[in-house]
Amino acid sequence: MKRTMKKNNQKNISLDSFILFIYTMKVQINSTCVWCGACAGVAWDFFKVEGIPAVVIKQPTNADEEKKCEEAKSVCPMGAIELIK
Numbered sequence: 464m465k466r467t468m469k470k471n472n473q474k475n476i477s478l479d480s481f482i483l484f485i486y487t488m489k490v491q492i493n494s495t496c497v498w499c500g501a502c503a504g505v506a507w508d509f510f511k512v513e514g515i516p517a518v519v520i521k522q523p524t525n526a527d528e529e530k531k532c533e534e535a536k537s538v539c540p541m542g543a544i545e546l547i548k
């Protein structure tokens with residue numbers, strides 16, 4: 464059975480999507496990025512380094528992906544990667 468919720472505008476959204484929205488981490492890069500490429504080196508699925516600052520090309524959607532983004536944060540020399548839970 465598919466679980467759904469109704470929002471005020473009466474559109475159905477998946478309860479699983481709603482839970483994912485609430486509990487997964489959001490990744491962003493702040494202006495201290497120096498374009499070194501270390502983040503993309505360890506998590507190329509999530510970070511792209513074509514300009515300053517680097518950009519997040521995919522948000523993590525499960526624990527393994529969150530771990531990969533945490534690894535990228537740990538190698539960033541500027542502390543430019545912010546993980547928001």
Ligand code: SF4
Pocket residue numbers: 492495496497498499500501502503510512516517538539540541542543544
């Ligand atoms: S590792 Fe940090 S400083 Fe280097 S490109 Fe990525 S976000 Fe920017």
